[in-house]
Amino acid sequence: xxxxxxxxxxxxxxxxxxxxxxxxxxxxxxxxxxxxxxxxxxxxxxxxxxxxxxxxxxxxxxxxxxxxxxxxxxxxxxxxxxxxxxxxxxxxxxxxxxxxxxxxxxxxxxxxxxxxxxxxxxxxxxxxxxxxxxxxxxxxxxxxxxxxxxxxxxxxxxxxxxxxxxxxxxxxxxxxxxxxxxxxxxxxxxxxxxxxxxxxxxxxxxxxxxxxxxxxxxxxxxxxxxxxxxxxxxxxxxxxxxxxxxxxxxxxxxxxxxxxxxxxxxxxxxxxxxxxxxxxxxxxxxxxxxxxxxxxxxxxxxxxxxxxxxxxxxxxxxxxxxxxxxxxxxxxxxxxxxxxxxxxxxxxxxxxxxxxxxxxxxxxxxxxxxxxxxxxxxxxxxxxxxxxxxxxxxxxxxxxxxxx
Numbered sequence: 001x002x003x004x005x006x007x008x009x010x011x012x013x014x015x016x017x018x019x020x021x022x023x024x025x026x027x028x029x030x031x032x033x034x035x036x037x038x039x040x041x042x043x044x045x046x047x048x049x050x051x052x053x054x055x056x057x058x059x060x061x062x063x064x065x066x067x068x069x070x071x072x073x074x075x076x077x078x079x080x081x082x083x084x085x086x087x088x089x090x091x092x093x094x095x096x097x098x099x100x101x102x103x104x105x106x107x108x109x110x111x112x113x114x115x116x117x118x119x120x121x122x123x124x125x126x127x128x129x130x131x132x133x134x135x136x137x138x139x140x141x142x143x144x145x146x147x148x149x150x151x152x153x154x155x156x157x158x159x160x161x162x163x164x165x166x167x168x169x170x171x172x173x174x175x176x177x178x179x180x181x182x183x184x185x186x187x188x189x190x191x192x193x194x195x196x197x198x199x200x201x202x203x204x205x206x207x208x209x210x211x212x213x214x215x216x217x218x219x220x221x222x223x224x225x226x227x228x229x230x231x232x233x234x235x236x237x238x239x240x241x242x243x244x245x246x247x248x249x250x251x252x253x254x255x256x257x258x259x260x261x262x263x264x265x266x267x268x269x270x271x272x273x274x275x276x277x278x279x280x281x282x283x284x285x286x287x288x289x290x291x292x293x294x295x296x297x298x299x300x301x302x303x304x305x306x307x308x309x310x311x312x313x314x315x316x317x318x319x320x321x322x323x324x325x326x327x328x329x330x331x332x333x334x335x336x337x338x339x340x341x342x343x344x345x346x347x348x349x350x351x352x353x354x355x356x357x358x359x360x361x362x363x364x365x366x367x368x369x370x371x372x373x374x375x376x377x378x379x380x381x382x383x384x385x386x387x388x389x390x391x392x393x394x395x396x397x398x399x400x401x402x403x404x
Contacts, residue, residue: 119325122306123268123299124236125199126228134203136160136231142203143211145173147181153227153247157234161248162202162223165189167216184220186257191220192291193248197267197391201230210266210394217400224248226272238275238331245276249287262289267357267390270295271333278338286344291403293349294390296361297336297368299326305358339369345378349393349402353386 121127139146139162146164153159163181165173166189173181185191192214196207202223211221226241227234234240245263252261265273270292277287296302303309303322313319326332339346346369350362366381373379382402384393393399 119303119322119329119331120236122309123198123303123331124228126236134201136162136201136203136225139164139203143208145170145215147176147178149178149181151248151251153234153244157227157240157244158232159227159244159248160202160225160231162211162221164211164215164221164223166218166220168218182255185252185255186259188259189218189220191222191252191256191259191261192264193222193224193245193252193261195224195226195245195263195265195269195272196229197269197294201225203230206391206394213394213399214403217404222248222252237329238271238333241272242275242279245272246279249276249280260288262291263287264291264293265295266293267296268333269293271299271335274335274338274342275333277344278341281342281344286342289345289347290342291347291349292335292362292365293393294351294354294357294362295335295348295365296333296357297364299331299333301361302333302357305356305361307356335365336368339365340372342369343373343375343378346373346380347403348379348381349384349399350381351384351386351388351390351393353388354390356390359383 135141137148139148143162143164145167146162148160148162151159151161165181165184169184169187169189173184194207194211194214196202196204200207202225207223211223214221224244225232226236226244228236249261249263263273263277265271273290273292277290280287296305300323303326304313304319309322348362348366348369350357350359352359362381362383366379370376370379384396384398388396396402
């Protein structure tokens with residue numbers, strides 16, 4: 001404390017002491033203990049100025065009434081007790097206010113006009129259609145022996161697709177045009193049509209890594225961007241994505257001859273694949289093979305487990321609002337129902353440490369399919385050890401062996 005301040009305090013203390021401490025002059029609040037200043041000169045070195053050592057000590061002539069202290073402490077504890085008793089009532093009032101505000105937020109107009117578009121964005125996550133620093137028309141910059149082309153599904157909907165031939169045909173593919181790639185589809189090497197998950201496009205890094213692994217394994221790979229993704233036109237809907245998958249499958253089968261064609265779906269793509277496979281099955285054209293990587297049972301359970309939505313599940317009425325939004329947008333992707341109608345060879349791949357679509361989803365789907373298939377040997381599931389999470393099964397050294 002500065003010396004001047006101490007002097008001022010000492011002066012005020014002295015004046016207060018002069019007034020005495022009679023009971024008639026006491027206030028209702030706790031009495032203050034007055035202090036006097038005692039300073040002494042400390043020895044200092046020749047290079048430094050002397051310093052004052054100050055201490056505060058109580059003045060003996062100022063007294064404190066013990067009865068007043070006891071009364072003040074008792075009054076303070078009484079105030080604390082009253083405040084504690086009022087806490088439950090305050091919390092109840094606050095809870096009612098929060099519930100009222102939330103119910104007004106989730107009123108019918110907002111449920112109808114805000115939540116459905118919001119769920120669209122969270123499920124498809126195609127906020128940024130144009131890829132950053134990637135020219136989708138020049139796949140050779142990202143993937144060797146690959147050609148870009150487009151398929152028209154319906155008026156206003158054109159899909160962008162990359163066709164990567166097996167690495168063993170890489171030398172033959174140099175300098176070739178789209179016609180050569182199209183003719184190569186019936187060379188006898190198996191064909192995989194890859195339907196990716198939500199967000200980004202066909203040039204995303206983890207998708208390119210998977211395509212490279214499959215190409216090195218001797219597969220043709222057609223990487224498809226749904227409507228509303230990458231440079232594909234249109235707006236994504238469940239019905240629209242299903243139509244995209246069926247169109248690409250039919251286009252490929254018309255050019256592949258007797259070469260087998262497999263539908264491979266990852267995450268969101270598993271719902272697209274089972275939808276398309278069920279439609280084709282019911283029309284008498286079952287697909288040659290199906291691979292479901294990190295599948296969910298249906299979009300409802302997938303949404304509940306979605307990391308961005310988990311924190312809101314305890315809000316009153318949120319789950320019902322979520323269900324209403326999915327129902328209004330007709331977003332179901334019922335893998336658990338679709339597999340009951342399939343007969344194609346089905347392989348389910350899932351990572352043990354997948355936090356986006358938990359492993360339990362894949363196990364449940366396998367049990368449903370295994371119970372529904374007449375030929376039980378046609379349904380298989382492979383669980384990958386921790387380390388590959390949701391997007392990185394392509395790094396597993398056993399992936400190719402599993403697929404073959």
